[in-house]
Amino acid sequence: QSYSHRLQHDMYFLTSTSRLNEQVVDKIVLQLNRVYPQILTNEEAEKFRNPKASLHTRLSDLLKHLQKKGDRHCQEFYRALQINAEQLFNDLPSRKILKTPDPTEIDTDKEQYMLNDRGPVFFLACFSMAAGLALFWYCCNSETQVTGRARRILGFSPIIIGRHVRNICMLYLEDMSR
Numbered sequence: 001q002s003y004s005h006r007l008q009h010d011m012y013f014l015t016s017t018s019r020l021n022e023q024v025v026d027k028i029v030l031q032l033n034r035v036y037p038q039i040l041t042n043e044e045a046e047k048f049r050n051p052k053a054s055l056h057t058r059l060s061d062l063l064k065h066l067q068k069k070g071d072r073h074c075q076e077f078y079r080a081l082q083i084n085a086e087q088l089f090n091d092l093p094s095r096k097i098l099k100t101p102d103p104t105e106i107d108t109d110k111e112q113y114m115l116n117d118r119g120p121v122f123f124l125a126c127f128s129m130a131a132g133l134a135l136f137w138y139c140c141n142s143e144t145q146v147t148g149r150a151r152r153i154l155g156f157s158p159i160i161i162g163r164h165v166r167n168i169c170m171l172y173l174e175d176m177s178r
Contacts, residue, residue, distance in 0.1 A: 003074035004067050006094040011063050013093050015056055022051075024085050025059055031080040032073075039069070039076045136169065140176055 001009075014020060026049055033045035040048070048062045066073045082089040089095065 001094070001097075003071045003078060007063060007067055007074045007077065009094050009097075010092050011060070013091075014063065014088075015060050019088060020055070020059060020085065022055055024088075025049075025055060025062075027084045028077070028080045029062065031083065032076060035076055035080075039066075039073050140172060 029040065029045050029048045032039040033042065044065070048058050048065075050058065063077075066077050078089070
């Protein structure tokens with residue numbers, strides 16, 4: 001997009017109430033008057049800094065004037081806006097359009113967040129489940145003779161796992177001991 005089209009798109013946002021104050025507009029006009037090549041002549045700068053006219057009118061006239069002058073003048077306005085009101089410059093609607101990512105591109109920050117959004121409770125639950133299955137597999141392995149100790153451990157299992165699961169485990173241990 002050309003700077004003239006961007007300025008036309010941002011005009012309503014910039015001229016709405018309380019976006020730019022008198023001091024910032026004056027700084028922008030002075031910067032446009034002093035840059036090389038001179039964007040605004042001395043007479044034009046005085047016209048846009050006239051305190052008798054309302055800020056909204058002066059700003060609207062300035063933006064229309066810059067659009068008529070061409071793309072280079074609009075680009076210098078954006079540069080002056082970035083220097084004098086960086087937060088407002090970053091909030092411009094045309095900047096938000098430019099910042100939208102390519103839909104085919106993977107956003108690594110978002111992907112990292114999506115992988116880590118479950119929290120520590122989820123990690124502890126998964127770890128406990130894995131440790132429990134490992135203990136169960138070790139205790140029920142036919143090569144190890146730890147059924148007595150396994151029965152004692154599983155005897156306290158209603159605290160950890162449900163009663164139905166405990167009964168199944170106990171039946172399995174009894175079958176293994178026979």
